[in-house]
Amino acid sequence: MKRRVGILISGGGSNMVALVKSMTGDHPARPVLVVSNDPEASGLEKARALGVATAVVDHRLFGKDRADFEAELDRVLREAGVEIVCLAGFMRILTPEFTRKWAGRMLNIHPSLLPLYKGLHTHARALEAGDGEHGCSVHEVTAELDGGPILGQARIAIDAGDTAQSLAVRLLPMEHALYPAVLRRYAADDRTPVFLSEGISAVS
Ligand code: GRF
Numbered sequence: 001m002k003r004r005v006g007i008l009i010s011g012g013g014s015n016m017v018a019l020v021k022s023m024t025g026d027h028p029a030r031p032v033l034v035v036s037n038d039p040e041a042s043g044l045e046k047a048r049a050l051g052v053a054t055a056v057v058d059h060r061l062f063g064k065d066r067a068d069f070e071a072e073l074d075r076v077l078r079e080a081g082v083e084i085v086c087l088a089g090f091m092r093i094l095t096p097e098f099t100r101k102w103a104g105r106m107l108n109i110h111p112s113l114l115p116l117y118k119g120l121h122t123h124a125r126a127l128e129a130g131d132g133e134h135g136c137s138v139h140e141v142t143a144e145l146d147g148g149p150i151l152g153q154a155r156i157a158i159d160a161g162d163t164a165q166s167l168a169v170r171l172l173p174m175e176h177a178l179y180p181a182v183l184r185r186y187a188a189d190d191r192t193p194v195f196l197s198e199g200i201s202a203v204s
Helices: 014-022 043-049 066-079 096-101 122-128 164-187
Strands: 003-009 029-036 054-056 084-087 106-110 133-140 150-157 194-197
Touching (some): 029 164
16 A cells, blocks of 8 residues: 655745655555645645645745644545655645654754754854865754654765855755655655665665
């Protein structure tokens, strides 16, 4: 029986596209729903073009009430029979209540080598720190923002002349390789971490 995956987006959804395209053949999971908190997210049309059902739970309609927003999000996911949630460019911070409900069944991709640079502006912070390398991490989502168990990482070198923009551009394809590789194992209940490096994919 294939595991039913729901993907939460807020924008372009390039990671969502990579995940959806990866779930074919003997992959143990299938995408059943893409949900955006922003009705204008261009990722919604991409999901529909790939034949995946979509939904919008517009956080602005719930004002400051995170609980009501998350209750609707939870309802939509459960109604679709979602078993694993993948946050992919989802820009809303989830409350501990929601993360507890989906504990052990929810993943996120974060554009840094966690535990470094939790939160925003990760590329600029790595540059400012003078780091020699940067990367992205896929982790289980817990109540601590960007703090759950790490399931995979991809590394890129920071080259002289790199900017936050050039790092983001070079990192995105690594994200598109890492997230599907981690989800494939996660959906098969295999927690062996995935490690990729720019130029070589040492999937261990
Ligand atoms: C990516 O950098 C990802 O790491 C972060 O959001 C950015 C956009 O992702 N979570 P996507 O193109 O919307 O998947």
